[in-house]
Amino acid sequence: DAKTTQPNSMESNEEEPVHLPCNHSTISGTDYIHWYRQLPSQGPEYVIHGLTSNVNNRMASLAIAEDRKSSTLILHRATLRDAAVYYCILRDYAGTYKYIFGTGTRLKVLA
């Protein structure tokens, strides 16, 4: 199975940038890299996704390594509302497609 590896937790000060890394060394050429975040007592929420090129949206930026074996989610100015568990996800084909969630990174934002 394709796997993703993320640090268990990270801390950031409010209004500072945050770089959340994800390793996915077994990614296949057609796998999109997705990021979701989950706030307490809620289902995951879409953040951003990409294939090869870096991507930007109003929430974040996604930087994808040239060999695609790693990616970094960038929150440009962390706020207290960004405190959540961030998941890096691939879709893996092993007979049938399935989504592989990593263990996630718990982001703590300090006021």
Added chain:
Amino acid sequence: KAGVTQTPRYLIKTRGQQVTLSCSPISGHRSVSWYQQTPGQGLQFLFEYFSETQRNKGNFPGRFSGRQFSNSRSEMNVSTLELGDSALYLCASSTAGTDNEKLFFGSGTQLSVL
């Protein structure tokens, strides 16, 4: 548009019973996928349905099953419940379930097995 709706929000069952959980996707979405979330195992993919057909399946025993109706609403069923089935069950919907789409998640059903 209304979001993804999961019912019930909480459920308590005893070992050996069976349970059915419901998921109503966003209007126009034809793909519904299900996930199990536990503190020990994290988020694990159960299965995905598209146009009433199971298209993808994760590594769960046959006690876990599901179906999708013609209006895209989906149900999942767990038979012969075990203590280890206690978890948050999440469903997500998307237009066609392709790799280049966002998933929209519901708030989940918290199942406790006693």
